[in-house]
Amino acid sequence: MSTKKRNLLIRLLGVLLGVLVAMIALVAMGMIYMGLSRPYYNPHGYRNACIANLKQIHGATASWAQENKKTNSDTLTTTDLYGREAYIREEPKCPQGGNYVIGSVQQKPCCSISGHTL
Numbered sequence: 001m002s003t004k005k006r007n008l009l010i011r012l013l014g015v016l017l018g019v020l021v022a023m024i025a026l027v028a029m030g031m032i033y034m035g036l037s038r039p040y041y042n043p044h045g046y047r048n049a050c051i052a053n054l055k056q057i058h059g060a061t062a063s064w065a066q067e068n069k070k071t072n073s074d075t076l077t078t079t080d081l082y083g084r085e086a087y088i089r090e091e092p093k094c095p096q097g098g099n100y101v102i103g104s105v106q107q108k109p110c111c112s113i114s115g116h117t118l
Contacts, residue, residue: 046095047115051116053100054100057088058118060086061109063087064081065105072106081102094112096116
């Protein structure tokens with residue numbers, strides 16, 4: 001094999017290797033981007049966050065009842081619990097879009113999504 005052909009073959013292999021490395025780098029960057037751009041879906045995390053909200057509501061209900069000398073059968077409204085001067089500054093929201101139901105003092109608050117219970 002002549003020197004010219006050998007040099008051409010080495011250049012061609014170098015170019016092919018460079019293209020292959022660039023393609024691998026692009027695929028890897030795409031995979032990293034897709035992994036970081038999509039939020040991690042964790043249904044148990046949503047459930048746990050909802051239960052934490054329910055516990056906060058339950059504690060605020062107990063405090064409201066004690067401070068206002070209420071009985072177990074008394075009911076309260078959201079304005080009794082939530083607000084700037086109330087027990088919880090902002091009304092908690094279920095991370096999965098459920099609705100919280102607050103009944104009487106003796107009832108535990110509940111969420112409309114099954115599994116989100118105290």
